[in-house]
Amino acid sequence: MAKRDRQLTKLSDEVGRVGNLIKAVAMEGYTSPSLWAAKALGLELDDWQAEIMEADANRICVVASRQSGKSTITAARAAYTARTNPGFRIVLVSPTFRQSSAMRTKVVGCLQRAEVHYGQSREEIRLLNGSSIIALPGDDPDKVRGATADLVIIDECAFVKENVSAAILPMLTSTGGDLIAVSTPNGPQGLFHELATDKDAHVINVPADRIARFDEDTLSDLRTRLGPARASQELDCAFGVIYKNSLD
Numbered sequence: 001m002a003k004r005d006r007q008l009t010k011l012s013d014e015v016g017r018v019g020n021l022i023k024a025v026a027m028e029g030y031t032s033p034s035l036w037a038a039k040a041l042g043l044e045l046d047d048w049q050a051e052i053m054e055a056d057a058n059r060i061c062v063v064a065s066r067q068s069g070k071s072t073i074t075a076a077r078a079a080y081t082a083r084t085n086p087g088f089r090i091v092l093v094s095p096t097f098r099q100s101s102a103m104r105t106k107v108v109g110c111l112q113r114a115e116v117h118y119g120q121s122r123e124e125i126r127l128l129n130g131s132s133i134i135a136l137p138g139d140d141p142d143k144v145r146g147a148t149a150d151l152v153i154i155d156e157c158a159f160v161k162e163n164v165s166a167a168i169l170p171m172l173t174s175t176g177g178d179l180i181a182v183s184t185p186n187g188p189q190g191l192f193h194e195l196a197t198d199k200d201a202h203v204i205n206v207p208a209d210r211i212a213r214f215d216e217d218t219l220s221d222l223r224t225r226l227g228p229a230r231a232s233q234e235l236d237c238a239f240g241v242i243y244k245n246s247l248d
Helices: 002-029 033-040 045-052 070-084 097-113 162-172 190-196 215-224 228-234
Strands: 059-066 090-095 118-120 124-127 132-137 151-155 180-183 202-206
Touching: 033 045, 033 070, 045 059, 045 070, 045 202, 059 070, 059 190, 070 090, 070 097, 070 124, 070 132, 070 151, 070 180, 090 097, 090 162, 097 118, 097 124, 097 132, 097 151, 151 162, 162 180, 162 215, 180 190, 215 228
Parallel strands: 059 180, 059 202, 090 132, 090 151, 151 180
Antiparallel strands: 118 124, 124 132
16 A cells, blocks of 8 residues: 555655646747736736737837736746746836835736745845846835836836936846837826937827726716816826826
């Protein structure tokens, strides 16, 4: 019986190893980033979310409605990029460290769902392939100055201080890296507005009526609570009035 038990254990281990190998091969067989997000993360992607995953440009600007899910899909893009590019350096920046930490947590969630091995500290996620993802606050230029990146993702970019934006761009100078700026508009000012109106940038506009999970009643309620001027900006993605803080 003992010999048989050992044989069964060995067989079980071998079946498990083969199963993991098959799963790994299947993961590598995903033909596109959006398919990976759908299959590995279980996300049901709107067309604009698939566009964010697939966009291949040096400068990408996502002008999105409040509560659109833009941070979630951007975190998925960061996880996919780190997983498929060994030694890649990704920097996440948000208006505050709390928001940057929340973004980092979303990236960790994506890695966990996709069963990608990683280690992490308070600010950094490091994958076995040598790629790293660092979360930095966007309220102090001294905290972002000096970093080098292959990809910078600025979440709620319209609400990051202008002097911080100026400190972020040099991160990409030596690497020729990419920039993804994601935000609800906050008036015709700053880096985000510049990117949104840059003919050379890949601009993805996501007004509320492009979001599948928003029904007419939900949008009507949001418009009533926000008022016409703010709804125009935060739901329809118009660059109107400047606000001090994001409501997202």
